[in-house]
Amino acid sequence: MKEFLLELIAAEGPLPMDRYMALCLGHPRLGYYMTRDPFGAAGDFTTAPEISQVFGELLGIWCVAAWEAIGSPAPFALVELGPGRGTLMADMLRATAKAEEFQAALQVHLVEMSPVLRQMQAEKLGGRATWHDSIANLPDEPLIFVANEFFDALPVRQIERRGEMFLERCVDARDGALVLAERPVPRLDLAAQGRHELSPVSSAIAQSLGGRVAALGGAGLVIDYGHLASGVGDTVQALKAHKPCGILEHPGSSDLTAHVDFARLAAAFGAGGAEALPGMTQGQFLLAMGLEARAQRLAAQLSGTALQEFMAGVRRLVGDKEMGSLFKVLAVAQTNRGALYPFET
């Protein structure tokens, strides 16, 4: 990947941060997600569904309630963006097995770019899913969608406002090494001084999903780490073997992410014609969905180390200073549809 990037920079000049991220993560042959299973102890990072089954179970119950709130459309598409190992979808389907009408009406649609992860998803979900490269190819049906740790994997541009100058952060080459550089760009509508992160890809996806929800009916959840209000600052980070590393250090073999700007995402859903209900933390959401009762039930069947590990996982999902407050949840619905538990209008 590094050789490829050096050649590309020699031919085309410095790469804006979003291009660098997109290539490192999604290059068809060399990209991080295209070549490996990044999750778990042997991988680079762990996600909520991999930590505890309770996460997917509660999301599944939210989906049933949302589906009923929008009038129980049949058929409808149960959509997941970036399904990873397929664990979240498997837990959602298992937890809703008794919601027979919901189960009979749903078709599982997965938006996934990685052939390696598609294979793992197929093994976990059997013949139940259809795969898509892009949301543009989803069926024109009402949809309930979930996206956990999907938007943080989408590339961001980094543009710093310094006085009246606008400088885009790029990746350049010097003496055979990748280095960070800045390049002046035309004035943008960014009021605050400092480094702004913009994700045109995220906005386009949210706008198009919002358009589907508005036109066809539906609802959805976005869960990710990030901030509910837009701000300035550098949040692009790299992880390898569960430890932070430099973003230029291991191109194509470290995970690269940026914090999600939920305010911008909400605006993009709105631009598509849907409504983003005011967000909350993951801890607030999971507790409102009945995490404690569910955890107690599961804990009653466990003992010893299994019980300790289970409780540690649950605490990690909702704990303050852990995923419970770092992660935020945004719900999307048709405009003027009213509240969608536990979200207020």
Ligand code: SAH
């Ligand atoms: N939701 C899962 C995985 C999160 S990791 C979990 O919670 O465990 C990010 C996922 O998004 C991976 O499945 C990755 O392959 C997928 N992905 C990242 N960028 C994508 C893109 N541009 N299009 C489609 N899928 C993408």
